[in-house]
Amino acid sequence: MRTLFTWLVCLLLGACAAPKFTIDDGRKVDETLLANIRAFGAGEQSLRPAILRTASLKDADCDRQWELPFSLATSYGWSEVDRVAWVRGLQVDERLTVVAAAPNSPLNLGDKIIAVLGQKDADSERLLATLAEARDAGKPFFVSVANGGNKRVTPFEVCRGYTRLAPPNTPEVQDYHWLLSLHSLQLTQADLNEDEALWAVLWTQGLSEEGGVRMKTYHYGTQIAGTLFNLATLATGLKGAAMAAEAAVVAAKSAAKAAVTEVLKQQLIEQGRSLAMSKVREGVTDAAQKLSRQQVMSAMQAAAANRSSLSGVARIGATVFDRADQWAFERAAKLGANPLAGFTLHQKMIERSLTSNAFALDVERLSALSKLAETKGMEPEVLAILRGIKAEELLFEIGAMPLASAPSSFSFDHPSDPGSGRFARGLIDAMLDIPAESGVRK
Numbered sequence: 001m002r003t004l005f006t007w008l009v010c011l012l013l014g015a016c017a018a019p020k021f022t023i024d025d026g027r028k029v030d031e032t033l034l035a036n037i038r039a040f041g042a043g044e045q046s047l048r049p050a051i052l053r054t055a056s057l058k059d060a061d062c063d064r065q066w067e068l069p070f071s072l073a074t075s076y077g078w079s080e081v082d083r084v085a086w087v088r089g090l091q092v093d094e095r096l097t098v099v100a101a102a103p104n105s106p107l108n109l110g111d112k113i114i115a116v117l118g119q120k121d122a123d124s125e126r127l128l129a130t131l132a133e134a135r136d137a138g139k140p141f142f143v144s145v146a147n148g149g150n151k152r153v154t155p156f157e158v159c160r161g162y163t164r165l166a167p168p169n170t171p172e173v174q175d176y177h178w179l180l181s182l183h184s185l186q187l188t189q190a191d192l193n194e195d196e197a198l199w200a201v202l203w204t205q206g207l208s209e210e211g212g213v214r215m216k217t218y219h220y221g222t223q224i225a226g227t228l229f230n231l232a233t234l235a236t237g238l239k240g241a242a243m244a245a246e247a248a249v250v251a252a253k254s255a256a257k258a259a260v261t262e263v264l265k266q267q268l269i270e271q272g273r274s275l276a277m278s279k280v281r282e283g284v285t286d287a288a289q290k291l292s293r294q295q296v297m298s299a300m301q302a303a304a305a306n307r308s309s310l311s312g313v314a315r316i317g318a319t320v321f322d323r324a325d326q327w328a329f330e331r332a333a334k335l336g337a338n339p340l341a342g343f344t345l346h347q348k349m350i351e352r353s354l355t356s357n358a359f360a361l362d363v364e365r366l367s368a369l370s371k372l373a374e375t376k377g378m379e380p381e382v383l384a385i386l387r388g389i390k391a392e393e394l395l396f397e398i399g400a401m402p403l404a405s406a407p408s409s410f411s412f413d414h415p416s417d418p419g420s421g422r423f424a425r426g427l428i429d430a431m432l433d434i435p436a437e438s439g440v441r442k
Contacts, residue, residue, distance in 0.1 A: 050163075312426035
């Protein structure tokens with residue numbers, strides 16, 4: 001009778017078997033983290049349909065990898081307060097939660113995956129590992145969701161180069177690798193339209209294809225896949241990846257090997273912001289138009305500084321950023337998108353003084369892309385997007401400015417090993433060697 005009584009109490013209270021997941025109890029959370037979580041979700045919701053869109057390209061000239069029609073996040077492993085922020089920002093708890101879905105995805109926004117291939121696991125990292133294996137097998141498989149039922153998931157092939165966003169705890173992180181590019185959350189501040197989101201994905205794939213050989217040559221003893229890397233390709237919000245990103249930021253700031261100092265970089269950014277505010281105050285006059293030109297030049301110097309400050313594998317990738325631009329331009333048209341989306345995305349970045357990313361073009365990249373557009377008879381459209389400012393004129397004027405940033409031209413002459421530190425070759429490269437359960441403690 002005592003056993004029966006205990007069972008009845010448990011049944012009534014619903015607390016004996018059912019796991020407890022974080023809810024939003026109204027407590028105070030880190031507002032910056034909360035905003036970044038929401039930006040992360042908005043970015044994923046722009047990029048996931050674009051990733052699916054590139055599957056129809058069927059480009060014979062690129063290496064391939066498998067993708068899923070949805071993206072995930074989980075608060076598993078985060079602190080109690082931060083888990084509340086994840087719930088408040090994206091309705092994400094400890095379970096694998098869908099934060100973005102492409103059209104016709106079998107899973108919808110907010111769905112919680114509780115089993116993969118019939119295997120349940122309260123440990124979201126282990127469940128993600130099972131999901132990664134199922135994805136990379138390239139065959140349809142089933143997942144179970146919390147609201148009941150099984151869903152058939154079919155992976156699809158795209159050109160190599162996962163397009164992913166920085167974890168919300170380190171929104172400034174950017175890293176470029178032939179397997180995956182991690183874009184700073186600045187990308188989400190550009191209010192991407194469909195073609196601009198597609199451009200970002202195509203550009204990332206183009207970087208992998210055009211820079212893969214160079215980046216592989218730079219990496220000694222290549223290991224193609226690691227545990228944490230695999231999990232991060234499915235859920236950037238994974239705590240292990242977030243911890244690795246934090247450690248990578250610390251390592252990068254202490255390396256002191258960047259071609260451009262943080263002081264100069266910040267000076268350029270602040271100069272651009274100051275000029276932008278002056279333009280708003282003065283209105284559209286002849287003087288303001290000249291000021292806007294100064295703003296553009298300053299912002300593009302900061303973009304060059306950002307490119308020059310990359311290190312490790314990403315710096316080698318930066319030698320072919322212009323080729324990735326061309327790749328995206330040519331393939332956007334094949335997919336029926338506006339091939340000038342790279343220009344509109346660049347202009348949005350410049351006007352918002354968002355230059356710590358790969359899509360605010362420096363003057364050399366803008367000039368090369370403008371020439372490509374000219375060969376297609378699109379010069380008038382390009383000039384309209386750039387507010388009448390010609391790239392070749394900027395190239396001349398920036399070269400004569402005393403605050404010109406470090407050269408954005410690179411050479412590739414047997415780069416030396418940057419050091420033995422875990423993050424010497426970048427966050428993504430390090431994640432190839434970091435087991436998910438070990439975090440970054442080694």
